[in-house]
Amino acid sequence: MEPRILDSVLDQVRRALEQDDVTGAVNIIEALRPSDQAEVFAELDDATQIALLPRLDPDDSADILEKLDDEEVAELATALPSEALIRIVDEMEPDEAADLLGDIPQDKAQRVLAGLEDPEEIHPLLLHPDDSAGGLMTSEFLALRRRMTAAEALEALRVWKPEAETIYYMFVVDAVGRLCGVVDLRQLVMADPGTPLADIMDPDVISVTVGADQEECARLMSHYDLLALPVIDHDRRLLGVVTIDDVVDVLEDEATEDIQRLGGSQPLGRSYLESSVWLVMRKRIGWLLLLFLTESLTGTVLRHFEQELEAAVALAFFVPLLIGTGGNAGSQTTSTIIRALAVGDIELKDALKSLWHELRVGLLLGLGMATAAYLRALSWNSTPDLAATVALAIMTIVIWANALGAVLPLLATRLRIDPTVVSGPVMSTLVDATGLFIYFTIARLLMGL
């Protein structure tokens, strides 16, 4: 929605509400497209949202809840009366409904579940974590038997009248519900009506097990250009289907989390302006304090070399320059390596290859930076000794930073920690203390301090 149009719609809604014309406000919202309804709705304050939601068509309310951030939905759902919530949840896609029920107090979730028309559609989905294939899949899908003909399958489709995108790929199962093929609507429409599905379907169907990570689902669907991915249990029984629209959201959310973590913060988990100052602060202070404590090591190193520093105060002039450059080189490396891991360009087994790659890149960068640093030092009237020290130190620090930046994300992955913990700020902090140590050690040797 254009910001200008959004603002004008919001104005209309607010004006209606100021005149206590709730029906008017409801009508304005219901005239919009589902995604736009959610956008307008998100801008209203909490009390208005809670007042409006039960008044809207439950179908529209369901669409709106499916579009909002999980945390917001949980707050709204908790505040709504159970009766109203049941009417709305009945209209939601099973996977979204399961997410919602998993995020509200358990007793309320039980009450809502008991009141639903099709609780058995949602119940199995509640067992799986949100970020697994089982949490992402919908249980609303059409499984066809392999002996059916194309005409029978189309007839089943007409009777079932599915709303979802799941219709474009239909999965074929055997007598005990095991996945044995995939057929798309296009093939079905084009086939001779009497052909059995077994002859139309593609038996080579790509699937995931229910516990697979959501990033794995996204990677498979992106790699094989799939619109739907079947989810099976360990006996190959078909449990549900992950659709491409969910995966697009996963890709966006995962990239957002990675970028926030690479900036040295915990992911916010909701959109920025909706995050309170306290929330943003809480997500950042932990890393900031931890990095502060680690960075304190620089003070320890400096105090250790206090004598050298007093003998040549000029050494201090280059401290921020050297450790800053090291941190920058480390950041460059680590962000490249972490993204390469995330999109599957490199894996754990490529650790040595990556290290060797970065050592050579570090050597080239180090030579370039050493030249720049030597000239800069001379231009500050440094002695040739000091200039040589600075040049040699910056080269060593850059190579060291590149090696560290290549190895640490892979080490984290090996230890089953998210590699984004090795963020830019973590890299600069680690390189700062070690870089100082390198610098003063070289100074002691070269300048005979």
Place this chain on the structure above:
Amino acid sequence: MEPRILDSVLDQVRRALEQDDVTGAVNIIEALRPSDQAEVFAELDDATQIALLPRLDPDDSADILEKLDDEEVAELATALPSEALIRIVDEMEPDEAADLLGDIPQDKAQRVLAGLEDPEEIHPLLLHPDDSAGGLMTSEFLALRRRMTAAEALEALRVWKPEAETIYYMFVVDAVGRLCGVVDLRQLVMADPGTPLADIMDPDVISVTVGADQEECARLMSHYDLLALPVIDHDRRLLGVVTIDDVVDVLEDEATEDIQRLGGSQPLGRSYLESSVWLVMRKRIGWLLLLFLTESLTGTVLRHFEQELEAAVALAFFVPLLIGTGGNAGSQTTSTIIRALAVGDIELKDALKSLWHELRVGLLLGLGMATAAYLRALSWNSTPDLAATVALAIMTIVIWANALGAVLPLLATRLRIDPTVVSGPVMSTLVDATGLFIYFTIARLLMGL
């Protein structure tokens, strides 16, 4: 493909090639799924690739080229004889073919274009930049007339036998080719055969103009959960269709570029291990040198305060700690703001709101860090004067870094520069020099140096 399976397939292919059994190697590759063919193919060396490509079924070669990185495709296509290339390009999707022709020498592209079966399918696509809706769209789509019935539309489909995913959404145009509605295959299958499309179609169709940025396409398709997005010219005439599989790739590539830029490097534009050491170095050295020159300002500030530094060498111990913390706070802010801009959570008009948000977050973080810094300074036996200086300095620096981190990405956007230029490394570098100035100014005032 499982790495283990990939390795074993590669072994087989290489063994066949060692025995000069090219046909054997070709057969092994052709037995794989299209995406897996590309994965195996990408691991072979350039000479083998060029030898194998003309021997594979042109249909498979086309699929492989569509899956490889653009740079790699350009190299291969340039090396292949024109005859072989024409056979392959004939089988490619028009949008991918246009991308390829745009990346190879112009005279060769002209020769290939002249030899194609349907050059007019590709010709209009060559006019649009790769990263616009026009560059992303395919011209292979079915436009239906509004007076057609559902049965006639299905018949048209059977005759046309499209291969692409574009079939799931069909767009309806009026007599002069202007987009007037969308109908999906599901609706068509379910409708009474005699119903005219005008009665089935949804006239409220979301579209983009041909010059729209690819990120805008991705945002619309993700926001409205679309599988296909029609591309129109300024007279609303339908020119092509962007499909969801292209957008999934755009989302991944854009996130990769953003993450690499946020790490302070230019995007590599190809996968990591395929990037030569020279390429990686060239993408990084520019920023590293520029940041080095900017970071030199820290030396200028330190030399300006040389007198204070000599009077109290202990001041130097806190330098990395203070500027490191400032850089980290700035990185946290800037990565959050840049991602919020990229996914559309905030816009230019929210500049003041974001600044106000970050000033308050900075105040809270600053108070926390000041407490930590005060205690740390006392634990290093600093005088109360020095401890107070350090605490006040760290608070000021954190607030300053947050404000800068909030404003600079928005300022860049305002100046039509990609906001990711304000990467973590840029933030730390900017905060370093200004942070030192803040620190020594406070020291001069508080400690009376």
